[in-house]
Amino acid sequence: MMDPNKFRHDISRYERPNRKFRCGRAAEWGKPCEFGPDNSGKCGGIYECQPAQVGDRFECRRSTLFGGPCDNGPGSDGKCSQHQPPCRPRRSIRSLRGLMAISAFAIVISVIALMLTLGSDGSGHNVISSAGPLTDGHANFTSSSGCVACHEPHAKDAGEWFLAAFEENNISKNCLNCHTFVGEPFLAHNISSNANKTNTHSNNFSCIACHSEHKGEDFDITAISDAKCNTCHEREISSFANNHPNFADDFPHDQRTAIRFDHSSHITQHFKDQRLEDIAPTNCTSCHEVSDAVQSVKPVGYQTACASCHNDAIPRRELVLLRLPEFDDNFIDLDFVSETCGPTLEAWEEIQDNIATVREAIEAEELDMLDEEILIGDEEEYEPVSFDEPAAISSYLLRTPIDDSSEYTEPLQTLIVGLLEDGSEVLEETIAEAVGAEGAKKMLSGLSPTLTREVACAWASNEEYESPSDPNYGGWYAEGVELKYKPIGHGDPVVRAWINFGALSVLDDDEDVEESGEFMRDELLNPKEGFGACTKCHSVSKTETNPLHVQWNFNNSKSRPHTFYSHGAHLNILNPSGINLADPEAGCQTCHKLNVQANYGASFSDNNPHIFESNFDSIDKETCTQCHNEGQVRQDCQLCHLYHNETGFNLRVTNND
Amino acid sequence: MNAVTTRYIILWVFSAAFIAAFATYSSISNINLGQPEFITGYVLFGLMLGLATFNARKKLSMVPFGRSAYWLAVHVVGGIAALGLFFIHTGNVWPTGAYEQALAIVFYLVTISGIFGYIIQKIYPKRLVQTELEIIYERIPAELSELREKSESITIACTENTGSDTLARHYMESLRWYFQRPRFFLSHALGGAAAEHWINQSYQTVSRYLSEAEREYLNNLNDLAKYKSKIDFHFACQSMMKYWLLAHVPLAAAVLALIFWHVIVVNVYAL
Known part of the structure; x- marks a missing residue:
């Protein structure tokens, strides 16, 4: 135990640890002096005491701790006679700590200031401002414009940059510079009707509420937890197997197919026909392409799947563009026709006969005996060569009634004269007035001006046109009183253009014209006649924007834009019965079971795409929960549901601009 | 509680x-x-x-x-x-x-x-109490200085009174280093006994060469060394705490x- 008297005030120094400096001698483990350093860090122990003046004399004041008053005493100038070399005082720990703290603060600020000035391209600034590497997808797109691609203040000068700290940032609007969505980008699920929902988020979503950037290259920026989905959805779903609602009764066949293909009749009747044994498909994959199956398993296409049975019927489906109808009268200038076209064979033979008759009369000097008809010409009454009605197309284009010859005679004859003068040009101009020049060109593609003029010559002469050859290979041709088009094969663009024209033809302010268009449309889309046979397979839909729309291509269902299913992901697994889903015989039937009772054809009668009865039974939730269940396969929301509605990129991004 | x-x-x-x-x-x-x-x-x-x-x-x-x-x-x-x-x-x-x-x-x-x-802060104060010594951190240099003076006085007295310089040479070669400043900082901070071992070894090394009279002076030096070891321990622990x-x-x-x-x-x- 240390002697408690050892540090009595009169025999020990008084320590002041709060001072900035401490004695240098003590720091070197020597005996510290009595006074210690001053506040400026100078040694205070050069002299052993500070003599005191008593009267006119100075007295030694060395403390007893250092031996008491010395023998020599102070000099006459009052200075202590006992002196020693000064020490080098050291900072106290307390002072050192304060100094280091200030230095650390200053160093950090200095490094930040230095970084702000480093790099002419602001690379130093970027380093201390970046919250981390961007994800792979964003890293490249923002490389050209840098941080300012998303953070507008980054490009501002120092003052404005700092002031931006007090302004609201809207990073999400910059996302739309590259990303596109069908619908409102900041409404829940991009659905406009969500604007009126009471949920606080539904009408003002920001992208960063769900998508966090600067989390590294491999961060999954699109991953959303199920809990976040449950935030907005009134029905909270703990897991798919547990309490996800059952699928709709018609799931997933709630939208009519683009191609009308009756699986029932084909599978149960046609494919079993002995005559088709060699060409009939044997299983699902004969017609459906599974190698790139995702949401849909696309059919392999007409040529592979359908042509062997249906190709022969296509060329027989012809279009009648013009028909020479029964005219009340003939207003066509026959002299002009004769001058332009030359005489017809019949007229030429008559002229030859008349010349012979006149010659004989001259030789017999019996000119007065000649018929007046021969000398001044025949004025026989007009008798039309055709007793048909005009074609529905010409009636619509000329805005004339199809059954009133007094109305259509003159316009149609004018058209014939026009054809005679300008070939197919006048026809193209007439059609262009309805559908535009580009459409008219498509619709009359391949129509020869010579053919048009020859037909017009014959009809203007009130004669039937005699085709020099048969149209074996399809295309435009004329026969008798009709100018027609014979389809070249499946996918003929002329046929498609005319049917599209017909589907849109009822839009007109004039009721008569609209009626005429409707008549033409019914003819063009009539599945039993002409081009309309296309609509036996290509479904016709009535939409809000178009009166009718023919679906030429297979397309994915858009009735559930927020649901996703990958056929491809399921193809290499076994169903609960142990059958590989890729098995063409039985695998598909795990989910797709044929419903032979369904009235599939009726779905297409009203042109309503929303009324549909599929050839297949609906798929119920239990089909999925056989595998997607607790402890088995994933069943989180994002596995099957997409938040956004048809995401895409704008042109700037796709051009990598 | x-x-x-x-x-x-x-x-x-x-x-x-x-x-x-x-x-x-x-x-x-x-x-x-x-x-x-x-x-x-x-x-x-x-x-x-x-x-x-x-x-x-x-x-x-x-x-x-x-x-x-x-x-x-x-x-x-x-x-x-x-x-x-x-x-x-x-x-x-x-x-x-x-x-x-x-x-x-x-x-x-x-x-x-x-x-x-x-x-x-939780461990060291208890260990410091166990030394049964209290010393203000700032006074350690003065205390060490005093111990050094005492040890040197003992060594000089030994030489003068016994006429042998064995202890003095031992002091100059070994103990002087020890009394010069705090030693075995790390050992003290970590709770080791390196200082005690060193003191004992130093004592035993020279003891057998000394006469009875000299050994008495050595014992005094050894007491001072052990006392210094406690101060060194205080120095190490208090330094860590600061x-x-x-x-x-x-x-x-x-x-x-x-x-x-x-x-x-x-x-x-x-x-």
């Missing part, structure tokens, strides 16, 4: 509730598509500033801001709470940005140094500086 324990229990419970509340808030806000980082960030910033005021409290000891022991308890528990809030704020242990990584490193160093300081702050306080200042820029950047770019 003493008052200190009760005080800490209350603070730990309060701190746990604080962290649990913010963890819950952060989770709920995150699920509700909110951005809890901003709230937790500012709360963490405020907490850090609050922790920093402990240093100011020590400098203003004359102002009645409450007992320093209370402040220490709040500082310790608040520091651990800050670590929890830091994890809640960042959402992970290691951020991705270079600047945030620097901030995290310094923050962790501050926390680690604080925990280290707290641990040694010098850890040389890391903790400057690092804390650096964290605050880093946070200032972080707050500005977040407001400019993200808010």
